[in-house]
Amino acid sequence: MPLSRRRRARIIRGVQYGVLVVAVVVLALVADWHQLRTAFFDVEVAKALFPDIITTALLNTILYTLLGFGFGLALGLVLALMRLSSVPPYRWIAITYIEFFRGIPALLVFIALGFGVPLAFEVALDMNVTVMLSLGLVGAAYMAETIRAGIQAVPKGQTEAARSLGMSQGRAMVSIIIPQAFRIVLPPLTNELILLTKDSSLVYLLGLALNQFELANFGRDALNEHKSLTPILIAGLLYLVITLPLGQLVRRLEARTAKAR
Amino acid sequence: MSDVTTDRGAGGAEDAPAIDVRGLRKAFGELEVLRGIDFSVGRGEVVCVIGPSGSGKSTLLRCVNLLEEPSAGRVTVAGTEVTDPDVDIDRVRRRIGMVFQSFNLFPHLTALENLTIAQRRVLRRGRPEAERIGRANLERVGLGDKATAYPAQLSGGQQQRVAIARALSMDPELMLFDEPTSALDPELVGDVLAVMRGLARDGMTMLVVTHEMSFAREVADRVVFMDGGVIVEQGTPEQVVGAPSHERTRTFLARVLDPAAAEVGEVADDGAAGRRVDR
Numbered sequence: 200m201p202l203s204r205r206r207r208a209r210i211i212r213g214v215q216y217g218v219l220v221v222a223v224v225v226l227a228l229v230a231d232w233h234q235l236r237t238a239f240f241d242v243e244v245a246k247a248l249f250p251d252i253i254t255t256a257l258l259n260t261i262l263y264t265l266l267g268f269g270f271g272l273a274l275g276l277v278l279a280l281m282r283l284s285s286v287p288p289y290r291w292i293a294i295t296y297i298e299f300f301r302g303i304p305a306l307l308v309f310i311a312l313g314f315g316v317p318l319a320f321e322v323a324l325d326m327n328v329t330v331m332l333s334l335g336l337v338g339a340a341y342m343a344e345t346i347r348a349g350i351q352a353v354p355k356g357q358t359e360a361a362r363s364l365g366m367s368q369g370r371a372m373v374s375i376i377i378p379q380a381f382r383i384v385l386p387p388l389t390n391e392l393i394l395l396t397k398d399s400s401l402v403y404l405l406g407l408a409l410n411q412f413e414l415a416n417f418g419r420d421a422l423n424e425h426k427s428l429t430p431i432l433i434a435g436l437l438y439l440v441i442t443l444p445l446g447q448l449v450r451r452l453e454a455r456t457a458k459a460r
Numbered sequence: 461m462s463d464v465t466t467d468r469g470a471g472g473a474e475d476a477p478a479i480d481v482r483g484l485r486k487a488f489g490e491l492e493v494l495r496g497i498d499f500s501v502g503r504g505e506v507v508c509v510i511g512p513s514g515s516g517k518s519t520l521l522r523c524v525n526l527l528e529e530p531s532a533g534r535v536t537v538a539g540t541e542v543t544d545p546d547v548d549i550d551r552v553r554r555r556i557g558m559v560f561q562s563f564n565l566f567p568h569l570t571a572l573e574n575l576t577i578a579q580r581r582v583l584r585r586g587r588p589e590a591e592r593i594g595r596a597n598l599e600r601v602g603l604g605d606k607a608t609a610y611p612a613q614l615s616g617g618q619q620q621r622v623a624i625a626r627a628l629s630m631d632p633e634l635m636l637f638d639e640p641t642s643a644l645d646p647e648l649v650g651d652v653l654a655v656m657r658g659l660a661r662d663g664m665t666m667l668v669v670t671h672e673m674s675f676a677r678e679v680a681d682r683v684v685f686m687d688g689g690v691i692v693e694q695g696t697p698e699q700v701v702g703a704p705s706h707e708r709t710r711t712f713l714a715r716v717l718d719p720a721a722a723e724v725g726e727v728a729d730d731g732a733a734g735r736r737v738d739r
């Protein structure tokens with residue numbers, strides 16, 4: 200009378216597939232295919248986006264991301280070294296910075312830098328500088344912790360070997376420890392780059408001129424113009440063009456590290 | 461600093477022993493690892509340090525180039541007091557080669573780059589000169605063909621020989637070895653010991669922590685037996701290894717030279733040795 204465990208499993212799996220099939224069929228019947236096509240895959244609208252969506256939007260996304268990443272990486276390295284310093288105030292400053300910028304929304308930083316600073320200090324920052332600071336200040340907090348972990352993961356014997364050759368603490372750090380630490384943290388840093396690529400869309404808050412549009416902003420603008428979702432779809436796909444290869448790179452790097460251990 | 465220790469200025473430093481250790485003590489928190497060590501190594505002398513695990517051999521070696529900060533006592537290397545707080549320790553360290561049990565090669569650099577980086581960054585030698593010296597030292601340890609290999613591509617024995625060549629490239633006045641063959645497969649030990657024999661023959665001053673009794677007997681001018689943070693006895697290899705005068709030395713040697721036979725008495729020995737040192 201009781202079902203064998205294997206039969207019961209087979210029935211449960213059958214039911215799950217059944218539900219899926221029903222859902223797909225219902226969706227296919229209910230959906231208004233014509234409207235969906237014009238909304239998402241309007242060829243005329245798509246054509247109108249090119250080449251600007253590549254030459255302006257995609258390039259700006261890459262530019263903003265690299266600006267933020269470069270600044271964030273440099274500041275993150277400094278913070279990581281401060282965090283590991285034997286001088287307590289340096290450690291306190293680094294910890295405070297990291298906790299602060301990890302704890303607040305990036306949005307606030309953008310608003311503060313885009314509107315707060317110009318109003319309060321009556322200076323007009325260059326757009327690229329504002330983007331670099333906004334993305335980099337937050338990114339640095341995350342990267343600092345990643346880099347610190349990487350530095351601490353380098354075996355102590357490496358420092359000892361370097362010091363026993365007469366290298367100073369700083370020289371050992373620069374020539375021996377940091378290069379190895381970066382190898383270790385390359386995968387998480389690449390992940391950080393992926394996150395920054397997406398966060399670069401926040402620059403819309405800064406109020407961009409046409410030639411400063413990046414993908415998200417460009418897509419939104421085109422959406423208003425054409426009353427079609429096609430630009431959003433294409434902008435999304437172009438983000439994937441950047442992030443998917445990076446994700447692939449992370450997996451390759453992780454595999455390499457796993458093999459080297 | 462050497463003005464005080466020598467009465468003939470610079471000439472005096474030339475005559476000073478390569479290493480001179482007086483009243484050396486080292487504690488890690490509560491744990492007293494070195495409890496008053498006095499000894500010295502003459503120029504061109506090869507001294508082997510033997511003793512049971514945890515007796516403080518590594519710590520003693522690491523106090524010589526200040527990888528460990530002594531708690532008390534004085535360490536002088538070639539006339540320079542390294543325990544003097546005002547001494548530029550990086551300057552002293554470049555004159556002291558150190559070889560570690562775990563090699564500690566820089567894995568992100570090729571064999572040759574391992575040999576040149578400190579020459580260039582510390583001694584400020586130009587790249588051609590550093591590479592010439594580096595290649596000569598790789599040749600010297602029998603690895604002239606491995607210049608472009610990364611450490612991960614080398615066997616343990618080859619890595620350790622590169623590590624020796626790396627230390628030699630700094631033209632050190634003396635070399636410290638901390639169990640250089642302990643991490644090696646038995647069949648790779650010979651190559652490393654052969655290199656060390658060659659160094660000793662060339663007149664290098666060497667302080668070697670080792671469990672290789674045949675090496676100690678054959679190469680050492682003097683053998684030091686340590687236990688419980690003190691030097692129990694020292695003398696020629698014939699005296700210390702051949703005819704030890706202390707019970708602790710005899711027990712230790714019995715265990716090292718014939719591990720099977722000593723297995724039985726091990727627990728009792730450790731207890732006895734520990735107590736004797738503690739009280």
Ligand SMILES: Nc1ncnc2c1ncn2[C@@H]1O[C@H](COP(=O)(O)OP(=O)(O)OP(=O)(O)O)[C@@H](O)[C@H]1O
Binds near residue numbers: 491513519
């Ligand atoms: N950094 C450290 N902090 C705390 N204790 C330490 C430290 N380094 C060494 N010790 C302790 O000091 C004692 C002596 O260590 P040391 O490495 O000098 O012994 P050893 O004679 O070299 O032993 P072995 O033959 O196992 O290498 C050990 O009990 C060890 O646990």
Ligand SMILES: [Mg+2]
Binds near residue numbers: 519
């Ligand atoms: Mg040791």
